[in-house]
Amino acid sequence: MERVGLAIIGCGSASPAVSLDNDGLSQVVETSDEWIATRTGIRRRCLADPGYSLAQLGAAAAAKALEMAGVAPEEVDLILLATSTPDDLFGTASVIQARLGATRAVSFDLTAACSGFVFGLVTAAQFIRTGVYRNVVLIGGDILSRWVDWSDRRTCVLFGDGAGAVVIQADPIDRLLGFELHSDGSQNACLNLAYQGESKVxxxxxxxxQGGYRPITMNGQEVYKFAVRKVPEVMEKTFFHAGLDAAEIDWVVMHQANQRILDAVADRLSIPREKVISNLAKYGNTSAASIPLALDEAVRDGRIQPGNKIAMSGFGAGLTWGAAVVQWGK
Structure with missing residues (x-):
């Protein structure tokens, strides 16, 4: 089978209408705007109300991406949903498929936490490069507010809800220039959303x-040290695979976890901070949604232009981390 390339030709995003700023959060838990903003860079976050589903968020983001790409839902071959918070543990991607009317698309969920979008991009690339599928919709979405301990100010200040999507299409020129993925399960306890059951005879x-899932737990110091050590390393390896120097990268879109992490990674790679796209002040940490949310905003406001080289990096629970370099558009 002839090997083909791929291009990202559309993007979209969606977030709940309800927003909670740091002052509002201080009514829920002992904290302040100054405490949160100086430590994380986060000013507010969007939160889904009880009747709002991940399928609604994901379908809205995907519909916008398809519209930008000029691809009809009926032309979609595959829908990948990167999420850690499905509406149904059996999967939510197929519900999104039905909402979109993408009647010929196969759909499935993929879980790699905050690295999910990058892992999903590489997964989609394999289906396209082998000639199996032509049009793929990749969605990163999470409703983490469902799983936050709202009495724990170390974690509840960080997370928000949202979704972002891209349309990836087969193309004679391969615009996924390089990637690198990693996992280390020995550090799983640093950040998890674990099942907790009780014995039933x-x-x-x-x-x-039988039981359920307990709220998110995190060792913030260990996650920070992991990120500032591993993310520059994986990005440098990805630049090597792509045959590029850091200076040739036009934009960096990292997982929006903490502004201090974004700044530290940029400094270690000698990449100007103004090239690092950041929107976590408005959305907080939206896990698998954070990269496509930031990407969509930067495309729609004109910062990212066709032909720009974009370095993406996801990192988080698992622990997982990875990076990819893409050239935007055709």
């Missing part, structure tokens, strides 16, 4: 566990 000889 079915018969005298058979006992199972």
């Amino acid at each position: 079915l018969t005298p000889d058979v006992t199972i566990a």
